[in-house]
Amino acid sequence: MIDALPPQGVPADQVLAELRGMRAADLPTHGGRLFAYVYDPAKAGLDELAMSAYALSAHVNGLDPTAFPSLLATENALVAAAARVLGAGPGTTAPDVVGSVTSGGTESLILAVKTARDAHPEINSPRLVAPSTAHAAFAKAAHYLGVELDLVPVDPATFTPDPAAVAAAITADTVLVACSAPSYAQGVVDPVEQIAAIAAERGVRCHVDACFGGWALPFLRRVGVAVPAFDFGVPGVTSMSVDLHKYAYTPKGVSVLLHRDAGLRRPQYFAFADWPGYTMVNPVISSTRSGGPIAAAFATLRHVGDEGYLELARQTRDAVAGLAKAVSEVDGLRLLAPADFTVVCLTSDDPGLDLFVLADELAARGWHTQPQLPYQGIPASIHLTVTASVLPQVPQFGPALAESAAAARAHGPVELPAELLAMAAHLPPDQLTAEMVAGLADTFGLTGGEPGAAPRLAVVNAVLAAAPPRLRERLLVEFVSLLQRPSW
Ligand SMILES: Cc1ncc(COP(=O)(O)O)c(C=O)c1O
Numbered sequence: 013m014i015d016a017l018p019p020q021g022v023p024a025d026q027v028l029a030e031l032r033g034m035r036a037a038d039l040p041t042h043g044g045r046l047f048a049y050v051y052d053p054a055k056a057g058l059d060e061l062a063m064s065a066y067a068l069s070a071h072v073n074g075l076d077p078t079a080f081p082s083l084l085a086t087e088n089a090l091v092a093a094a095a096r097v098l099g100a101g102p103g104t105t106a107p108d109v110v111g112s113v114t115s116g117g118t119e120s121l122i123l124a125v126k127t128a129r130d131a132h133p134e135i136n137s138p139r140l141v142a143p144s145t146a147h148a149a150f151a152k153a154a155h156y157l158g159v160e161l162d163l164v165p166v167d168p169a170t171f172t173p174d175p176a177a178v179a180a181a182i183t184a185d186t187v188l189v190a191c192s193a194p195s196y197a198q199g200v201v202d203p204v205e206q207i208a209a210i211a212a213e214r215g216v217r218c219h220v221d222a223c224f225g226g227w228a229l230p231f232l233r234r235v236g237v238a239v240p241a242f243d244f245g246v247p248g249v250t251s252m253s254v255d256l257h258k259y260a261y262t263p264k265g266v267s268v269l270l271h272r273d274a275g276l277r278r279p280q281y282f283a284f285a286d287w288p289g290y291t292m293v294n295p296v297i298s299s300t301r302s303g304g305p306i307a308a309a310f311a312t313l314r315h316v317g318d319e320g321y322l323e324l325a326r327q328t329r330d331a332v333a334g335l336a337k338a339v340s341e342v343d344g345l346r347l348l349a350p351a352d353f354t355v356v357c358l359t360s361d362d363p364g365l366d367l368f369v370l371a372d373e374l375a376a377r378g379w380h381t382q383p384q385l386p387y388q389g390i391p392a393s394i395h396l397t398v399t400a401s402v403l404p405q406v407p408q409f410g411p412a413l414a415e416s417a418a419a420a421r422a423h424g425p426v427e428l429p430a431e432l433l434a435m436a437a438h439l440p441p442d443q444l445t446a447e448m449v450a451g452l453a454d455t456f457g458l459t460g461g462e463p464g465a466a467p468r469l470a471v472v473n474a475v476l477a478a479a480p481p482r483l484r485e486r487l488l489v490e491f492v493s494l495l496q497r498p499s500w
Contacts, residue, residue, distance in 0.1 A: 013499040044401035048382040053261040054401035062263050065311035072303030083303040086310040087113045094268040097230050099243035106244035111270035112295040117223030118149040120253035120269040124219045125153035128188035130279035141181045142190040143173040168389045171198040175206035182214050189218045193242035194225045199355025208248030217250040225354045228259035231325035262312040265305030327400040334406035342417050348393045356396040366425035367392050368470035373416035385477045426474040436478035441486040449490035
């Protein structure tokens with residue numbers, strides 16, 4: 013175990029060597045073969061620039077915007093850029109847009125929900141309406157904020173909700189209607205125009221979660237992709253979120269939350285003067301905020317520039333088309349949703365071709381995809397978030413997919429022992445103990461194991477797939493709690 017607090021400090025070179033050693037066991041953040049978690053433009057020199065900018069401002073504190081004007085200036089510049097990309101700003105129909113930089117999509121969504129909730133102190137039991145494909149961060153926001161979440165099911169063929177069902181879900185207690193542009197799981201854009209019109213008619217705020225692909229969509233549109241209306245050009249859209257640490261390719265820790273005007277934003281702030289310390293006013297959840305991510309994002313946007321993002325969108329578009337073609341050429345596999353934007357989401361109709369085994373086979377060959385569990389009539393799938401760095405890898409993907417599919421067929425589908433299946437299907441979540449999960453983790457080789465070797469996760473995914481959502485949650489919590497132990 014590595015001691016984070018040795019009796020005597022360790023020389024800098026050695027510390028960095030230790031960190032490099034640990035990083036070697038991580039999934040590869042660059043190289044275009046990891047289809048989740050990371051966004052890589054493969055642009056020479058960009059990482060170095062972003063890290064230099066980060067270092068310049070790492071110790072700057074956003075706690076007080078008057079103390080560090082550099083942070084305020086760069087934040088305001090990022091907000092203006094995001095607003096412009098999303099159809100707002102001078103000369104548009106949303107000239108009064110305002111915004112804040114947050115630490116990520118989840119924080120932006122929590123704040124969007126908080127702002128909508130606090131705009132209606134007279135509503136005792138506030139509610140949030142969202143399609144069932146909306147990001148899990150909305151559920152987190154609802155949970156943290158004491159807001160009830162009303163999920164509207166989506167059509168299992170289009171993965172979008174029926175606007176009439178959204179309308180039916182709105183009550184007098186609804187403070188916010190949310191939709192995605194695009195959704196994460198299938199990469200689909202919700203019918204924003206219809207949903208925003210319904211929300212406006214009912215006098216309810218409408219948030220468009222463009223955290224995931226919202227930066228990519230406008231550039232994709234400009235390189236010829238048919239992108240439906242989804243931004244501030246749509247009447248009724250009152251707020252939007254876009255993560256710069258996704259398709260703007262900035263280092264992690266930067267999202268932008270925008271409101272159509274300052275009045276709509278006001279309940280976002282938290283100010284407190286009823287204590288003996290400094291008077292506090294926070295636009296976002298954190299109080300102390302590092303200037304590092306903001307400076308790095310500013311440097312990234314300025315260096316890549318509008319033309320640069322257009323070129324990255326072209327590369328992403330072509331990579332998506334190449335991967336989608338590769339999927340269609342493998343017997344038994346098909347696209348679950350059209351690969352229109354930045355996601356390739358595939359499924360299998362062949363019971364002999366288990367997707368979870370396929371994901372393991374791909375991982376064993378160095379291609380790291382994201383299995384998605386079956387949910388409410390939507391079958392299991394494999395998700396690929398596609399970034400510009402994938403393009404040069406596309407020619408190798410087809411053969412790797414075909415080979416992995418053949419290996420998955422030869423391996424056969426996961427067959428869980430009957431008692432494990434019964435447990436997964438019927439165990440009440442509160443009866444699952446830490447010991448049971450530790451036993452399962454041990455059986456499946458999830459704790460320990462070769463560092464750097466791709467673990468075989470098909471059995472684990474099969475157990476999760478057999479369990480209802482509440483038990484899945486308990487299993488995950490107990491498992492992560494097992495991992496999060498101090499390394500004495
Ligand atoms: C549509 C959407 N919204 C919100 C989020 C949450 O973003 P973050 O992981 O930065 O908190 C994600 C993350 O993938 C997303 O895809």
